[in-house]
Amino acid sequence: MVQQSEIPYVIGNKSFTAVAINTAAKAGEWIKSKLGEFNSLNRKSSHRDLVTEIDKGAEAMIRNLLHTYFPEHSFLGEESVGQESESFEKAIRGAMEAEYMWIVDPIDGTTNFVHGFPFYSVSIALAHKGEVIVGVVYDPSRDEIFVAEKGKGAYVGGQKMRVSAESKLTESLIATGFPVSRQEAYDVNMKGIGALASRVRNIRTTGSAALHMAYVAAGRLSGFWEVGLNPWDLAAGVLLVTESGGRVTDMNGEPYSLKLRNVLASNGAIHDEFQRVLEDEGAVL
Incomplete structure (x- = not known):
């Protein structure tokens, strides 16, 4: 368990970060x-989109803990948003407009969790008027x-992070994932793997x-x-990357926002080349 002594930073007097960590x-x-x-x-939207009572229980636990400290804050959790497009769009509008909105994935990597594969995480972010100001990702396995x-x-x-120093794709280890629902997205990601496989050091697809x-x-x-x-x-991870000196955009190079669903994150140095290869091969949406 993470100890309170490992928390050197808070925001104002409310300790948003300390609460998120704990x-x-x-x-x-x-x-x-x-x-x-x-x-x-x-199953939710497809045979790849899984949910267990542990996902739901963890989200309820997180919601209750956060609201114990910040009862006035809004909450956006994976298991509390409906699968219909209207429900999703309404949730995103709420996140963009809320004074404070906690954005939570209780188990990012449920398929890994189900199979006992130790690569899953808890993701908690806090957005203030649509801008992410706190991001925490916890890996229970490690x-x-x-x-x-x-x-x-x-x-x-407790150690400050910095992104890697590679300046070329050929020197780079990169990762992707397989979308759980939209067939079009799945096909585009597969095209991206084909475009990049021979241009990078290697590719990992580990599920969170x-x-x-x-x-x-x-x-x-x-x-x-x-x-x-x-x-x-994405919300917590985006802040981790940018605060470590990296860059996050959509597949077309546009800046990140909470509406973004197609992401490109890098150490910054390889970003333009990375994006250009995907675009040239038609591996973008």
Whole structure:
């Protein structure tokens, strides 16, 4: 469990970051204790889009803990947003307009969790009027927590993070994922893998967008891209990357916002080349 002594940064007098860290750690430890013990496995939008009672229980735990400290704040969680496009659009408008909105993915990498593959995470972000100001990604399997505050840097294990130094795609280890619902997005991502496979050092697809983004921030990956994501997949990770000196845009090079669903994140140095290869091969939406 992450100790309070490891938290060197707060915002104002409300300690948003401290609350986010402790909430992610508590939820993550509970999730880890339930590994292999879920009783129900359901599908949402496709056979790849899974949810368990652990996802729902973790989200409820996170919501309750956050509202204990900040009862006036709004909350956007993966399991509380309907699958219909109207519900999604309404949720995003709310996130953009709210004074404070917590954006949460209780288990980013549910398929990995279901199969006992130790690459899943708890992702918690706080947006102020549509701008992400706190991002926390917790990996229960490694008891590793990644933390960022707007304008104050990003940290892992109490150490400040910096993105990797690779300046060319040929030197780069990058990652992607497979969208769980939209067939069009799945096809585009596969085209991207084909376009990049021979141009990079290697590609990883390990199943948690939030952890992939955290690894870009920590310099373990040079870049990450994926089509068809959601704000709860990305919000915390985006702040980790940018506060570590990296760059995040959509697939066409446009700046990040909470509406973004197709992401390109990198150490910055390879970003233009990365984006150009995907665009030239038609691997963008």
